[in-house]
Amino acid sequence: MANQIELIGYACGIGAGIHECSEGPAVLQSSPYLKELGNALHWNTILTPEHTTEGVKALKDVVSINTKLAETTAQLVAQNKFFITLGGDHTCAIGTWSGVATALKPLSLGLVWIDAHLDSHTDETTPSGNIHGMPLAALLGQGNAALTDLLSPNPKLLPQRVCIVGARSFEPEEQQLLEKLGVRIFYIEEIAQRGLDKVLQEAHSIVSDNSDFYGISLDLDAVDPEEAPGVGTPESHGLHETALLNGLQYFIQDPKLIGAEIVEFNPERDKNQSTEILIAKLLKKFLVNREE
Numbered sequence: 001m002a003n004q005i006e007l008i009g010y011a012c013g014i015g016a017g018i019h020e021c022s023e024g025p026a027v028l029q030s031s032p033y034l035k036e037l038g039n040a041l042h043w044n045t046i047l048t049p050e051h052t053t054e055g056v057k058a059l060k061d062v063v064s065i066n067t068k069l070a071e072t073t074a075q076l077v078a079q080n081k082f083f084i085t086l087g088g089d090h091t092c093a094i095g096t097w098s099g100v101a102t103a104l105k106p107l108s109l110g111l112v113w114i115d116a117h118l119d120s121h122t123d124e125t126t127p128s129g130n131i132h133g134m135p136l137a138a139l140l141g142q143g144n145a146a147l148t149d150l151l152s153p154n155p156k157l158l159p160q161r162v163c164i165v166g167a168r169s170f171e172p173e174e175q176q177l178l179e180k181l182g183v184r185i186f187y188i189e190e191i192a193q194r195g196l197d198k199v200l201q202e203a204h205s206i207v208s209d210n211s212d213f214y215g216i217s218l219d220l221d222a223v224d225p226e227e228a229p230g231v232g233t234p235e236s237h238g239l240h241e242t243a244l245l246n247g248l249q250y251f252i253q254d255p256k257l258i259g260a261e262i263v264e265f266n267p268e269r270d271k272n273q274s275t276e277i278l279i280a281k282l283l284k285k286f287l288v289n290r291e292e
């Protein structure tokens with residue numbers, strides 16, 4: 001298990017209303033930078049939504065593709081296999097972690113959410129209707145029942161086992177919901193003050209101390225668009241690639257890390273393949289450290 005990663009492609013952009021995000025997995029599957037990593041990467045499956053829908057109308061298709069995704073991650077957890085979901089829009093978090101949480105029961109799951117956004121709208125607060133703005137709320141049991149009850153009816157995550165790193169663009173309703181629940185948010189200002197390394201060290205303690213296993217959900221828009229321009233929704237003044245790669249060490253060396261996601265890759269916006277190369281570097285990081 002330690003020297004292999006099961007890759008799950010999530011070729012879906014309907015949760016973002018950005019079709020190009022669905023092309024990420026195909027680009028990665030033929031990427032020379034991923035091929036360099038050889039047989040250590042095993043493409044388990046690539047999931048595609050049944051219809052091209054948008055906004056709230058995408059709900060049925062998002063639920064259907066995420067049910068398949070949840071069944072896939074649940075199975076990989078049962079087989080003790082390390083996985084990474086490659087997206088695709090961030091709605092995949094609902095499927096990825098619903099599957100893991102359900103398979104782990106009664107053991108607990110924690111999650112580090114690295115993102116420029118909070119992704120914690122409900123269907124009542126969303127300004128855009130796009131479901132990729134809702135996955136973290138759904139995993140915390142908030143919002144539309146079709147999303148919160150995927151695979152099983154209970155909240156998949158408890159607030160004390162979750163933290164967010166890199167937030168810098170959000171609506172007050174999301175912030176209020178998370179603060180009410182007591183989710184620790186490391187905003188970009190705190191990261192600028194303390195440094196990413198210290199923040200990731202503390203984020204690691206929060207998830208590792210409070211849960212039996214945990215995952216990492218990495219939205220590439222957390223990284224500065226100068227370094228990772230190929231994302232669905234770029235936000236300036238982001239994290240630095242090198243600091244992020246270094247800080248991931250705290251998690252990757254920990255046997256409690258059960259899997260990860262790298263999402264919102266939009267190949268159409270990429271420049272000089274820099275985002276594609278960053279994804280390859282991230283995958284290599286997960287591999288190298290797990291082999292040691």
Ligand SMILES: [Mn+2]
Nearest residue numbers: 090115119219
């Ligand atoms: Mn996101």
